[in-house]
Amino acid sequence: MRDVMRWGGGFGVLVGLVLALAMGGCQDRGEDERSADVTTPTPGGTAVVALPDEPDVLNPLVRTSSMAGMVLSLMSSSLVEMSPELRWEPEIAESWSVAADSLSITYKLRPWRWSDGEALTSADVALSWRLIVDPRVGSPRASLLRDIVDVETPDPQTVRYHFERTVADPIQASFHSILPAHLVAELDPARQDLWPLNRDNVSSGPFRLVSWDAGEQLVLERNPHYLLHRSYLDRMVLRVMPDATAQMLALESGEVDLVMGVTAATARRLEGNQDIAMHEVSGRVFGFVLWNLRQPQLRQPAVRRALSLAIDRQRFVDDLLSGLGRPATSYLPPVLWNHHAGLAPDPFRPDSARTLLAAAGWIDSDGDGVRDRDGRPLTVEVLYRSGNSVRDNGAVVLQQNLSDVGVRVELRALELATALEFLRDGRFGAYWGEFQANLYADPSALIHSAAFDQFNFGCYDNARVDSLLTLALATADRDVARPIWWALQEELVLDPPAALIYYPQQLVATSARLRDAHPDMLSAVNNIHRWWIAPADRRWAAADRER
Numbered sequence: 387m388r389d390v391m392r393w394g395g396g397f398g399v400l401v402g403l404v405l406a407l408a409m410g411g412c413q414d415r416g417e418d419e420r421s422a423d424v425t426t427p428t429p430g431g432t433a434v435v436a437l438p439d440e441p442d443v444l445n446p447l448v449r450t451s452s453m454a455g456m457v458l459s460l461m462s463s464s465l466v467e468m469s470p471e472l473r474w475e476p477e478i479a480e481s482w483s484v485a486a487d488s489l490s491i492t493y494k495l496r497p498w499r500w501s502d503g504e505a506l507t508s509a510d511v512a513l514s515w516r517l518i519v520d521p522r523v524g525s526p527r528a529s530l531l532r533d534i535v536d537v538e539t540p541d542p543q544t545v546r547y548h549f550e551r552t553v554a555d556p557i558q559a560s561f562h563s564i565l566p567a568h569l570v571a572e573l574d575p576a577r578q579d580l581w582p583l584n585r586d587n588v589s590s591g592p593f594r595l596v597s598w599d600a601g602e603q604l605v606l607e608r609n610p611h612y613l614l615h616r617s618y619l620d621r622m623v624l625r626v627m628p629d630a631t632a633q634m635l636a637l638e639s640g641e642v643d644l645v646m647g648v649t650a651a652t653a654r655r656l657e658g659n660q661d662i663a664m665h666e667v668s669g670r671v672f673g674f675v676l677w678n679l680r681q682p683q684l685r686q687p688a689v690r691r692a693l694s695l696a697i698d699r700q701r702f703v704d705d706l707l708s709g710l711g712r713p714a715t716s717y718l719p720p721v722l723w724n725h726h727a728g729l730a731p732d733p734f735r736p737d738s739a740r741t742l743l744a745a746a747g748w749i750d751s752d753g754d755g756v757r758d759r760d761g762r763p764l765t766v767e768v769l770y771r772s773g774n775s776v777r778d779n780g781a782v783v784l785q786q787n788l789s790d791v792g793v794r795v796e797l798r799a800l801e802l803a804t805a806l807e808f809l810r811d812g813r814f815g816a817y818w819g820e821f822q823a824n825l826y827a828d829p830s831a832l833i834h835s836a837a838f839d840q841f842n843f844g845c846y847d848n849a850r851v852d853s854l855l856t857l858a859l860a861t862a863d864r865d866v867a868r869p870i871w872w873a874l875q876e877e878l879v880l881d882p883p884a885a886l887i888y889y890p891q892q893l894v895a896t897s898a899r900l901r902d903a904h905p906d907m908l909s910a911v912n913n914i915h916r917w918w919i920a921p922a923d924r925r926w927a928a929a930d931r932e933r
Contacts, residue, residue, distance in 0.1 A: 424920040431919035432621040433900060434642045435911060436633040438774070439802045440601060440626045443584040446563035447517055447525045450806050452822055456909055457624065460606060461589040464564060465493050465511065465545075466557055468825045470906040472723070474557045477614070478506065478564070478590070484556050488862075491556040492546040499611040501594035504568050508539035513567045515547075522576040526840035529830050533559050554862040558826045564590060592617045592915035601626060617915035628773045628801075634895070637662060640925065643900050646910045648893035649775065650708030656895070665894045665905045668721055670823040672714045673702065673776075673887040675768070675784065675816050679845045683748075683764055684815070687881040692742035693766075694885035696791045698734040701783060702888050706776045710893065714886035716875045721907060722827040723864060724871035729879065731886070739791045750792055757792035765794040767815035769808055772799035780887075781818055809843045817843065820890075825908070827871075830855050833883055846883035899923035 441454035446462065449455060465479040476482075479493035498506040515537045518525045533553050538546040547560040566588050573581055585598055592615070593606035604624040608617045625642060627633045634652055636642040638659070653664050675697070677684045684690060699713035713731035718724055743749075748757040748764050757764040766788065770781050778799070785795040796815075800808065808814055821841075823829065831840040834855055835847040854874040861867035894905040901918045905911070 424922070427618050427901065427916075427918040428921060429616075429618050429918075430620055430921065431618075431924040432623060433619050433644065433914065433917065433919065434623045434625055435644045436627045436636060436642045436646070437604075437624050438628060438630070438633070438647060441604070442803060442806065444587040444595070444598075445578060445581060445584045446565065447523055447527075448578055450526065450810075451802060456911060457604060457606075458563070458587075459591070459909055460593045460622070460911060460914070461587065461591045461595060461609075462563060463498070463590040463612075464561060465495070466561065468908065470908055470912070472825060482557070488549075488552045488556065490546055490548045491560055492544065493560075495543045495545065496613055497543075498590065498613055500566050500568075501589035501609045501611055502566075503611065504566065504588075505542070506564070506566075506590055507542035508545040509542065510564050510567045511545045512537045512539050513571060514565045515562060517565065517570070517575060518562055520575045523578055524839055526831060526837075527562065529834065529837050529840055530826070530828070531559070531562060552860060552862070554859055554867060555826070558828070561826070566590075593622060596621075615915060618918035619914070622914070630773075630775065637895055637897065640897070643897040644903075644905075644910065645895045646892070647774075648895045650710045650893070653893055653895075654708075661898050663896050663898055663900075663903065665896065665903070666710075667892045667894055667905050667907055667910070669890070669892045669907050670719050670721055670825070671820050671892065672717070672719055672823065672889050673780070673818075673820050674714070675818050675885040675887065676844050677816055677882075677884060678812060678814050678843070679847070679883075680812050681766075681815050683759075683762070683766070686746055688742050688746045689748070690882050690885070691880075692739040692746070692791070693788060693793065694732045694882055695735045695742070696739040696793075697732070697784065697787050697885055697887065699731055699887055700734065702780060706779055706783070707888060707890055710891040711888045714889050716886065717823065717829040717832060717878065717884075718827055718871070718875065719823050719889055722823065724827045724858075724868060726872045726875040728872070729875060732879075736787075736791050743791060748792070755789075755792065756794045763794055764792060765796065765815075767796040767798055768818050769798050769800065769805060769814040769816070770818040771802055771805045773801070777819065784818055812843065812845070814843075828855075828859060830859070833878070842883075844883055848877065848881050848883075850877055851881075899925075 437453055439451060439453045441457050442451040443449050443454060444458060446458055463477050466474045467477045469475050478495055478498050480496045482491055482493045484491050500506055517523055519528050519531055533549045533551060534547050535550045536548040553559040587595060589609050592609055592612050594609040596605040596607050598604045603626060606622040608620055633645045637645050656662055677690050679685055703711045703713060715729040715731050716726055743757055747759045750757050768781060768784055770777050781797050785797060788795045809817060831837045832842055833846055833851055835852050838845055854870055858867050858870040861870060894910045896903045899919055903917050904913060
């Protein structure tokens with residue numbers, strides 16, 4: 387949804403109109419009037435975006451954080467791009483064609499350049515594919531390219547992918563990030579943790595990196611070599627601000643121009659503030675509790691099912707999300723074409739949870755309130771990332787819900803980098819957090835048994851799930867594939883890798899000085915190169931001159 391929201395006439399009612407926002411803050415009335423008269427986008431100005439987390443690395447091969455993905459989306463282009471309507475559109479590739487037997491796809495490249503002026507050619511594309519699937523790199527995205535057997539480069543402007551079998555969507559099956567061959571070809575794939583581009587990457591997208599001050603900010607500027615729609619903005623400052631309250635105070639004072647993940651309570655408080663626009667975005671995020679199947683007490687599907695029934699999802703939606711969301715049912719959110727709309731969320735049934743746990747042999751033999759089996763208490767350590775009210779309060783709700791059915795819950799809050807390290811190493815009992823589903827409607831990296839080194843951190847292994855994934859991804863006709871996807875989602879209810887909690891409605895707040903700002907489901911800043919700032923509203927001109 388791209389509509390700007392006003393929180394009046396009853397909280398949370400979308401009135402479906404774009405506000406005529408008066409410009410205020412640091413300008414006097416004369417500047418306000420001049421700014422309001424400007425209707426044609428003009429280049430110039432700096433936008434400041436609050437980042438709730440710092441990116442882990444700017445290496446698309448191995449990045450794991452969503453913030454790294456967002457920053458890379460500003461700096462990187464691919465052969466094609468996905469539109470907010472989930473259609474493939476040309477980007478680096480000006481055209482493509484699929485072979486008659488559907489076993490190959492050929493892309494014709496535009497005369498593209500990297501931000502350092504070097505030509506981007508088919509050699510960059512082919513090398514990037516080889517690195518992503520190289521086991522020495524260990525890319526969590528390798529499985530997405532599992533159907534490619536070879537990449538051919540007939541000339542610098544042509545790249546051809548050959549598939550092992552017929553695939554449902556050849557574009558999706560060949561979609562990946564592109565790295566600069568002139569900078570990475572001689573680097574050791576086994577030591578990608580030491581690659582310079584982890585912190586100082588060149589760009590093929592609308593913006594290029596100027597600087598990265600660890601823990602403080604990243605500064606991007608317009609990429610002069612970008613071939614398509616050049617950014618109106620001169621610069622973007624991505625300011626690392628983990629504290630949500632500090633983000634909103636900075637937005638209200640004019641220090642930042644965009645804040646993601648705004649709470650409903652904050653949106654209510656800002657009702658009537660003409661200097662801030664609130665955008666509701668239906669996204670691909672789901673909140674979940676991921677079970678670690680390395681833990682003996684979590685290996686039985688019946689136990690995981692019981693724990694899921696012990697969780698009060700409506701409480702999460704009503705109290706933590708202030709009603710801006712809905713209980714989750716599937717790894718494939720409702721915005722995706724293969725979502726199973728017929729599934730109901732797991733109900734809140736603590737009595738049923740107790741019955742299932744007892745049937746699995748977990749009883750409270752000593753009356754201490756904690757179930758045990760073979761002399762071992764039913765204990766689950768819940769890992770989560772600190773610094774967010776939904777996560778912090780949600781962890782307490784989980785602890786209460788699971789304790790009520792006889793589970794001892796130990797909470798461990800960690801900052802982002804450490805939490806990711808614990809996840810990758812399997813040092814957790816359960817992980818409480820959020821995940822953003824990919825646009826390709828393919829959850830393989832989360833649940834396939836071959837994805838333990840990708841995002842299947844819980845080591846989930848179900849042969850029927852693997853088989854259904856393989857069949858669904860090979861079925862091109864969506865009408866034929868849809869029942870297969872539904873069967874997959876039904877199997878995940880019976881043998882759950884995670885307890886799915888909610889689909890949140892995401893709120894993004896922007897300064898009124900950002901014109902044509904339309905955060906969408908792809909990213910809060912997906913189309914920011916089309917946003918602009920009127921000359922009278924460019925508050926950061928002096929800072930730009932000093933840099």
